Amino acid sequence: MPWSSQHYIAKGLADGRDPKLLKTAASEISRSVYGNPPVPAVLTLAHLAKRCGVEYPKLRRIVARHETYYTYFRIRKRSGGHRLISVPEAELLWVQKWIHTHILSKAKAHPACFSFLPKTSIRDCAAQHRGARWVIKIDISAFFGSISERDAFDVFLRLGYRPLVSFEMARIVTDAPRFSKRYAAAPWKRTPGSYMISKYSEENVGFLPQGAPTSPLLSNLFMLDFDLQLEALAAHHGLRYSRYSDDMTFSAHGEYSRERAKKLVHAVAEVIRAKGLRINTSKTRIIPPGGRRVVLGLLVDGAEPRLSRKFRDTLRMHIYHMKKHGVQAHADRRGFDSVSGLYRHVKGLLDYAKSIDQSYWQKMSKTFADIVWPNQWSDVGGI
Numbered sequence: 172m173p174w175s176s177q178h179y180i181a182k183g184l185a186d187g188r189d190p191k192l193l194k195t196a197a198s199e200i201s202r203s204v205y206g207n208p209p210v211p212a213v214l215t216l217a218h219l220a221k222r223c224g225v226e227y228p229k230l231r232r233i234v235a236r237h238e239t240y241y242t243y244f245r246i247r248k249r250s251g252g253h254r255l256i257s258v259p260e261a262e263l264l265w266v267q268k269w270i271h272t273h274i275l276s277k278a279k280a281h282p283a284c285f286s287f288l289p290k291t292s293i294r295d296c297a298a299q300h301r302g303a304r305w306v307i308k309i310d311i312s313a314f315f316g317s318i319s320e321r322d323a324f325d326v327f328l329r330l331g332y333r334p335l336v337s338f339e340m341a342r343i344v345t346d347a348p349r350f351s352k353r354y355a356a357a358p359w360k361r362t363p364g365s366y367m368i369s370k371y372s373e374e375n376v377g378f379l380p381q382g383a384p385t386s387p388l389l390s391n392l393f394m395l396d397f398d399l400q401l402e403a404l405a406a407h408h409g410l411r412y413s414r415y416s417d418d419m420t421f422s423a424h425g426e427y428s429r430e431r432a433k434k435l436v437h438a439v440a441e442v443i444r445a446k447g448l449r450i451n452t453s454k455t456r457i458i459p460p461g462g463r464r465v466v467l468g469l470l471v472d473g474a475e476p477r478l479s480r481k482f483r484d485t486l487r488m489h490i491y492h493m494k495k496h497g498v499q500a501h502a503d504r505r506g507f508d509s510v511s512g513l514y515r516h517v518k519g520l521l522d523y524a525k526s527i528d529q530s531y532w533q534k535m536s537k538t539f540a541d542i543v544w545p546n547q548w549s550d551v552g553g554i
Contacts, residue, residue, distance in 0.1 A: 210278075211274065240259060240263045242260070257382040267344060274330065305432065307422070309439055316378050316379070346377045408435055521539060
Protein backbone atom coordinates (compact mmCIF):
# COMPACT_ATOMS: atom_id res chain seq x y z
CA MET A 172 0.00 0.00 0.00
CA PRO A 173 1.50 3.40 -1.01
CA TRP A 174 2.33 5.79 1.80
CA SER A 175 -0.37 8.47 2.33
CA SER A 176 0.20 11.69 4.29
CA GLN A 177 -3.57 12.03 4.84
CA HIS A 178 -3.79 8.52 6.29
CA TYR A 179 -0.71 9.19 8.44
CA ILE A 180 -2.10 12.45 9.84
CA ALA A 181 -5.57 10.96 10.40
CA LYS A 182 -4.14 8.02 12.33
CA GLY A 183 -1.92 10.33 14.38
CA LEU A 184 -4.84 12.58 15.30
CA ALA A 185 -6.84 9.52 16.33
CA ASP A 186 -3.95 8.57 18.63
CA GLY A 187 -3.99 12.05 20.17
CA ARG A 188 -0.80 13.36 18.55
CA ASP A 189 -0.06 17.07 18.14
CA PRO A 190 -1.50 18.28 14.78
CA LYS A 191 1.38 20.66 14.04
CA LEU A 192 3.97 17.96 14.73
CA LEU A 193 2.06 15.50 12.54
CA LYS A 194 2.02 17.91 9.58
CA THR A 195 5.76 18.56 9.93
CA ALA A 196 6.50 14.83 10.13
CA ALA A 197 4.23 14.08 7.15
CA SER A 198 6.05 16.70 5.08
CA GLU A 199 9.44 15.19 5.98
CA ILE A 200 8.29 11.67 5.19
CA SER A 201 6.82 12.75 1.83
CA ARG A 202 10.09 14.43 0.91
CA SER A 203 11.96 11.19 1.53
CA VAL A 204 9.46 8.70 0.10
CA TYR A 205 8.87 10.71 -3.09
CA GLY A 206 12.40 12.02 -3.47
CA ASN A 207 14.88 11.21 -6.22
CA PRO A 208 15.96 8.64 -5.26
CA PRO A 209 13.23 7.63 -2.81
CA VAL A 210 14.78 6.85 0.57
CA PRO A 211 13.28 5.90 3.94
CA ALA A 212 12.32 8.76 6.20
CA VAL A 213 14.53 9.41 9.22
CA LEU A 214 12.99 12.21 11.29
CA THR A 215 15.28 12.13 14.33
CA LEU A 216 18.11 10.11 15.83
CA ALA A 217 15.54 8.38 18.05
CA HIS A 218 13.56 7.52 14.90
CA LEU A 219 16.70 6.00 13.33
CA ALA A 220 17.33 3.99 16.51
CA LYS A 221 13.79 2.59 16.37
CA ARG A 222 14.05 1.74 12.66
CA CYS A 223 17.33 -0.10 13.26
CA GLY A 224 16.24 -1.78 16.49
CA VAL A 225 19.00 -0.34 18.68
CA GLU A 226 18.88 1.68 21.89
CA TYR A 227 18.67 5.45 21.40
CA PRO A 228 21.18 6.26 24.22
CA LYS A 229 23.75 4.07 22.46
CA LEU A 230 23.35 5.97 19.17
CA ARG A 231 23.55 9.25 21.06
CA ARG A 232 26.91 8.24 22.58
CA ILE A 233 28.23 7.14 19.17
CA VAL A 234 27.30 10.48 17.59
CA ALA A 235 28.79 12.45 20.49
CA ARG A 236 32.11 10.57 20.07
CA HIS A 237 32.59 10.23 23.83
CA GLU A 238 34.38 6.94 23.24
CA THR A 239 35.44 4.77 20.33
CA TYR A 240 33.28 1.96 18.99
CA TYR A 241 35.89 0.45 16.68
CA THR A 242 38.61 -2.17 16.94
CA TYR A 243 41.74 -1.37 14.95
CA PHE A 244 44.35 -3.46 13.22
CA ARG A 245 46.82 -2.90 10.39
CA ILE A 246 47.44 -4.89 7.23
CA ARG A 247 50.42 -4.67 4.92
CA LYS A 248 49.92 -2.88 1.60
CA ARG A 249 51.39 -4.31 -1.60
CA SER A 250 53.01 -0.94 -2.28
CA GLY A 251 54.63 -0.89 1.15
CA GLY A 252 53.57 0.44 4.54
CA HIS A 253 50.38 -0.48 6.36
CA ARG A 254 46.67 0.25 6.03
CA LEU A 255 44.54 0.95 9.13
CA ILE A 256 41.40 -1.20 9.24
CA SER A 257 38.61 -0.05 11.58
CA VAL A 258 36.10 -2.72 12.56
CA PRO A 259 32.85 -1.32 14.06
CA GLU A 260 31.39 -3.03 17.11
CA ALA A 261 28.21 -5.07 16.67
CA GLU A 262 25.46 -2.48 17.20
CA LEU A 263 27.24 0.23 15.25
CA LEU A 264 27.86 -2.27 12.43
CA TRP A 265 24.14 -3.12 12.44
CA VAL A 266 23.15 0.55 12.02
CA GLN A 267 25.77 1.09 9.31
CA LYS A 268 24.44 -1.94 7.42
CA TRP A 269 20.92 -0.51 7.66
CA ILE A 270 22.10 2.85 6.26
CA HIS A 271 24.02 1.05 3.50
CA THR A 272 21.08 -1.18 2.48
CA HIS A 273 18.14 1.20 2.85
CA ILE A 274 19.70 4.59 2.00
CA LEU A 275 23.05 4.57 0.22
CA SER A 276 22.28 1.67 -2.13
CA LYS A 277 19.23 3.57 -3.45
CA ALA A 278 21.36 6.40 -4.88
CA LYS A 279 23.16 6.06 -8.21
CA ALA A 280 26.85 6.60 -8.78
CA HIS A 281 28.17 8.22 -11.95
CA PRO A 282 28.22 5.87 -15.00
CA ALA A 283 32.02 6.23 -15.18
CA CYS A 284 32.31 4.70 -11.68
CA PHE A 285 32.67 0.89 -11.55
CA SER A 286 33.64 0.31 -7.91
CA PHE A 287 31.52 -1.26 -5.15
CA LEU A 288 28.46 -1.69 -7.36
CA PRO A 289 26.41 -4.81 -8.19
CA LYS A 290 26.97 -6.36 -11.62
CA THR A 291 30.16 -4.35 -12.22
CA SER A 292 33.76 -5.50 -11.94
CA ILE A 293 37.37 -4.55 -12.46
CA ARG A 294 37.12 -6.26 -15.84
CA ASP A 295 34.18 -4.02 -16.84
CA CYS A 296 36.16 -0.95 -15.87
CA ALA A 297 39.30 -2.03 -17.73
CA ALA A 298 37.22 -2.90 -20.79
CA GLN A 299 36.38 0.79 -21.22
CA HIS A 300 39.96 1.29 -22.40
CA ARG A 301 40.53 -1.81 -24.56
CA GLY A 302 42.46 -1.12 -27.74
CA ALA A 303 43.58 2.32 -26.53
CA ARG A 304 46.81 3.80 -27.90
CA TRP A 305 47.48 6.07 -24.92
CA VAL A 306 46.61 5.39 -21.26
CA ILE A 307 46.90 7.91 -18.40
CA LYS A 308 46.51 6.51 -14.88
CA ILE A 309 46.07 8.72 -11.80
CA ASP A 310 45.65 7.52 -8.20
CA ILE A 311 44.06 9.41 -5.29
CA SER A 312 46.16 9.36 -2.13
CA ALA A 313 44.59 8.06 1.14
CA PHE A 314 41.16 7.97 -0.48
CA PHE A 315 38.75 6.91 2.31
CA GLY A 316 40.81 8.70 4.95
CA SER A 317 40.48 11.99 3.05
CA ILE A 318 36.66 11.96 2.89
CA SER A 319 35.46 13.69 6.05
CA GLU A 320 32.21 13.60 7.99
CA ARG A 321 31.45 17.01 6.44
CA ASP A 322 31.53 15.32 3.04
CA ALA A 323 29.27 12.53 4.32
CA PHE A 324 26.98 15.22 5.73
CA ASP A 325 26.69 16.75 2.24
CA VAL A 326 25.74 13.35 0.78
CA PHE A 327 22.91 12.82 3.28
CA LEU A 328 21.77 16.41 2.84
CA ARG A 329 21.63 15.90 -0.93
CA LEU A 330 19.54 12.78 -0.41
CA GLY A 331 16.89 14.95 1.26
CA TYR A 332 17.58 14.64 4.99
CA ARG A 333 17.46 17.64 7.34
CA PRO A 334 20.77 19.10 8.61
CA LEU A 335 20.61 17.63 12.13
CA VAL A 336 19.78 14.11 10.92
CA SER A 337 22.38 14.40 8.15
CA PHE A 338 24.97 15.41 10.73
CA GLU A 339 24.09 12.55 13.05
CA MET A 340 24.20 9.94 10.28
CA ALA A 341 27.52 11.41 9.10
CA ARG A 342 28.89 10.85 12.60
CA ILE A 343 27.60 7.26 12.61
CA VAL A 344 29.40 6.37 9.36
CA THR A 345 32.74 8.06 10.19
CA ASP A 346 35.44 7.62 12.80
CA ALA A 347 38.15 9.76 14.37
CA PRO A 348 40.86 7.53 15.87
CA ARG A 349 42.30 9.44 18.81
CA PHE A 350 45.80 8.01 18.40
CA SER A 351 46.15 9.24 14.80
CA LYS A 352 47.84 12.60 14.19
CA ARG A 353 46.41 12.59 10.67
CA TYR A 354 42.84 12.48 11.94
CA ALA A 355 43.47 15.12 14.60
CA ALA A 356 44.09 17.78 11.94
CA ALA A 357 41.36 18.47 9.38
CA PRO A 358 42.81 18.71 5.85
CA TRP A 359 39.91 20.82 4.51
CA LYS A 360 39.23 24.53 4.60
CA ARG A 361 35.61 25.58 4.30
CA THR A 362 33.01 27.70 6.03
CA PRO A 363 30.78 25.72 8.44
CA GLY A 364 27.46 26.69 6.81
CA SER A 365 24.56 24.39 7.70
CA TYR A 366 27.04 21.85 9.05
CA MET A 367 27.26 23.80 12.33
CA ILE A 368 25.20 21.82 14.87
CA SER A 369 25.45 23.65 18.19
CA LYS A 370 24.43 20.67 20.34
CA TYR A 371 27.53 18.72 19.25
CA SER A 372 31.22 19.50 19.51
CA GLU A 373 33.19 19.88 16.28
CA GLU A 374 36.22 18.25 17.88
CA ASN A 375 37.37 14.83 16.70
CA VAL A 376 35.96 15.28 13.20
CA GLY A 377 35.85 11.87 11.57
CA PHE A 378 36.63 10.37 8.19
CA LEU A 379 35.43 7.29 6.32
CA PRO A 380 36.88 4.21 8.04
CA GLN A 381 38.17 1.27 6.04
CA GLY A 382 36.11 -1.54 7.51
CA ALA A 383 32.71 0.16 7.72
CA PRO A 384 30.12 -1.20 5.23
CA THR A 385 28.99 2.34 4.44
CA SER A 386 32.36 3.70 3.31
CA PRO A 387 32.48 2.30 -0.26
CA LEU A 388 29.09 3.62 -1.43
CA LEU A 389 29.59 6.91 0.42
CA SER A 390 32.85 7.41 -1.45
CA ASN A 391 31.02 6.84 -4.76
CA LEU A 392 28.34 9.40 -3.88
CA PHE A 393 30.91 11.91 -2.60
CA MET A 394 32.72 11.61 -5.95
CA LEU A 395 29.58 12.15 -8.08
CA ASP A 396 30.25 15.83 -8.89
CA PHE A 397 33.93 15.04 -9.27
CA ASP A 398 33.17 12.31 -11.84
CA LEU A 399 30.96 14.72 -13.76
CA GLN A 400 33.80 17.24 -13.95
CA LEU A 401 36.36 14.65 -15.03
CA GLU A 402 34.06 13.16 -17.64
CA ALA A 403 33.62 16.66 -19.12
CA LEU A 404 37.38 17.22 -18.95
CA ALA A 405 38.00 13.90 -20.70
CA ALA A 406 35.49 14.75 -23.44
CA HIS A 407 37.22 18.10 -23.95
CA HIS A 408 40.52 16.26 -24.48
CA GLY A 409 38.94 13.58 -26.67
CA LEU A 410 39.53 10.89 -24.05
CA ARG A 411 37.55 8.16 -22.32
CA TYR A 412 37.33 8.28 -18.50
CA SER A 413 36.63 5.66 -15.83
CA ARG A 414 37.14 5.39 -12.08
CA TYR A 415 37.44 2.37 -9.81
CA SER A 416 37.57 3.64 -6.22
CA ASP A 417 40.75 5.76 -6.07
CA ASP A 418 42.07 4.66 -9.50
CA MET A 419 41.25 7.03 -12.38
CA THR A 420 42.02 6.10 -15.97
CA PHE A 421 41.93 8.16 -19.16
CA SER A 422 42.59 6.71 -22.60
CA ALA A 423 42.96 7.90 -26.19
CA HIS A 424 42.35 5.76 -29.26
CA GLY A 425 43.62 8.32 -31.74
CA GLU A 426 46.57 10.68 -31.91
CA TYR A 427 47.75 12.16 -28.63
CA SER A 428 51.01 13.37 -27.08
CA ARG A 429 52.92 13.32 -23.82
CA GLU A 430 52.64 17.11 -23.56
CA ARG A 431 48.84 16.94 -23.74
CA ALA A 432 48.86 14.10 -21.21
CA LYS A 433 50.89 16.20 -18.76
CA LYS A 434 48.41 19.06 -19.12
CA LEU A 435 45.59 16.62 -18.40
CA VAL A 436 47.29 15.36 -15.23
CA HIS A 437 47.74 18.94 -14.04
CA ALA A 438 44.08 19.76 -14.73
CA VAL A 439 42.92 16.62 -12.89
CA ALA A 440 45.13 17.51 -9.92
CA GLU A 441 43.45 20.92 -9.73
CA VAL A 442 39.98 19.36 -9.67
CA ILE A 443 41.09 16.87 -7.00
CA ARG A 444 42.60 19.56 -4.80
CA ALA A 445 39.35 21.52 -4.95
CA LYS A 446 37.65 18.47 -3.39
CA GLY A 447 40.15 18.32 -0.52
CA LEU A 448 41.99 15.36 -2.04
CA ARG A 449 45.42 14.94 -3.59
CA ILE A 450 46.93 12.69 -6.22
CA ASN A 451 49.60 10.09 -5.49
CA THR A 452 52.30 11.28 -7.88
CA SER A 453 54.32 8.07 -7.42
CA LYS A 454 51.45 6.12 -9.04
CA THR A 455 50.72 8.52 -11.91
CA ARG A 456 51.52 6.87 -15.25
CA ILE A 457 51.48 8.11 -18.85
CA ILE A 458 51.67 5.08 -21.14
CA PRO A 459 52.32 5.83 -24.83
CA PRO A 460 51.82 3.53 -27.85
CA GLY A 461 54.20 0.58 -27.53
CA GLY A 462 54.09 0.62 -23.72
CA ARG A 463 52.41 -2.01 -21.55
CA ARG A 464 48.90 -0.65 -21.34
CA VAL A 465 47.71 -2.06 -18.01
CA VAL A 466 44.51 -0.87 -16.31
CA LEU A 467 43.69 -2.20 -12.83
CA GLY A 468 46.18 -5.00 -13.38
CA LEU A 469 44.73 -6.08 -16.74
CA LEU A 470 46.26 -5.67 -20.19
CA VAL A 471 43.98 -3.59 -22.44
CA ASP A 472 46.05 -3.55 -25.63
CA GLY A 473 43.76 -6.06 -27.37
CA ALA A 474 40.08 -6.64 -28.03
CA GLU A 475 39.41 -7.80 -24.44
CA PRO A 476 41.14 -7.25 -21.06
CA ARG A 477 43.70 -9.97 -20.25
CA LEU A 478 45.60 -11.11 -17.19
CA SER A 479 49.11 -9.68 -17.16
CA ARG A 480 52.20 -11.87 -17.36
CA LYS A 481 53.25 -10.59 -13.92
CA PHE A 482 49.99 -11.86 -12.39
CA ARG A 483 50.28 -15.24 -14.11
CA ASP A 484 53.91 -15.59 -13.02
CA THR A 485 53.01 -14.76 -9.40
CA LEU A 486 50.21 -17.31 -9.24
CA ARG A 487 52.33 -19.96 -10.97
CA MET A 488 55.23 -19.26 -8.58
CA HIS A 489 53.08 -19.78 -5.47
CA ILE A 490 51.58 -23.05 -6.71
CA TYR A 491 54.94 -24.39 -7.93
CA HIS A 492 56.76 -23.76 -4.66
CA MET A 493 53.87 -25.02 -2.52
CA LYS A 494 53.97 -28.31 -4.43
CA LYS A 495 57.77 -28.59 -4.44
CA HIS A 496 58.71 -27.39 -0.95
CA GLY A 497 55.42 -27.77 0.97
CA VAL A 498 52.93 -25.13 2.02
CA GLN A 499 54.47 -24.46 5.44
CA ALA A 500 57.95 -23.89 4.02
CA HIS A 501 56.57 -21.60 1.31
CA ALA A 502 54.46 -19.66 3.81
CA ASP A 503 57.56 -19.11 5.99
CA ARG A 504 59.76 -18.17 3.03
CA ARG A 505 57.27 -15.63 1.66
CA GLY A 506 56.53 -14.04 5.04
CA PHE A 507 52.93 -15.18 5.54
CA ASP A 508 51.70 -15.24 9.14
CA SER A 509 50.13 -18.68 8.72
CA VAL A 510 49.32 -21.46 6.27
CA SER A 511 45.70 -20.30 6.25
CA GLY A 512 46.87 -16.80 5.31
CA LEU A 513 48.81 -18.24 2.36
CA TYR A 514 45.79 -20.30 1.34
CA ARG A 515 43.45 -17.28 1.38
CA HIS A 516 45.96 -15.22 -0.60
CA VAL A 517 46.37 -17.79 -3.37
CA LYS A 518 42.65 -18.59 -3.36
CA GLY A 519 42.01 -14.86 -3.84
CA LEU A 520 44.35 -14.83 -6.86
CA LEU A 521 42.48 -17.81 -8.30
CA ASP A 522 39.10 -16.16 -7.77
CA TYR A 523 40.37 -13.05 -9.51
CA ALA A 524 41.67 -15.16 -12.43
CA LYS A 525 38.26 -16.84 -12.67
CA SER A 526 36.57 -13.46 -13.19
CA ILE A 527 38.90 -12.66 -16.10
CA ASP A 528 39.97 -15.89 -17.84
CA GLN A 529 37.95 -19.06 -17.24
CA SER A 530 40.24 -21.46 -19.18
CA TYR A 531 43.37 -20.26 -17.36
CA TRP A 532 41.55 -20.48 -14.02
CA GLN A 533 40.48 -24.07 -14.68
CA LYS A 534 44.05 -25.08 -15.50
CA MET A 535 45.54 -23.47 -12.39
CA SER A 536 42.71 -24.69 -10.13
CA LYS A 537 43.45 -28.30 -11.06
CA THR A 538 47.11 -27.82 -10.13
CA PHE A 539 46.14 -26.07 -6.89
CA ALA A 540 43.83 -28.99 -5.98
CA ASP A 541 46.80 -31.39 -6.16
CA ILE A 542 48.71 -29.60 -3.38
CA VAL A 543 49.22 -31.67 -0.22
CA TRP A 544 48.28 -29.71 2.90
CA PRO A 545 49.31 -30.45 6.50
CA ASN A 546 46.94 -32.71 8.41
CA GLN A 547 45.41 -29.86 10.38
CA TRP A 548 44.62 -28.13 7.07
CA SER A 549 43.39 -31.19 5.20
CA ASP A 550 39.99 -29.58 4.70
CA VAL A 551 41.29 -26.35 3.16
CA GLY A 552 37.84 -25.39 1.93
CA GLY A 553 36.92 -24.60 5.52
CA ILE A 554 39.79 -22.22 6.20
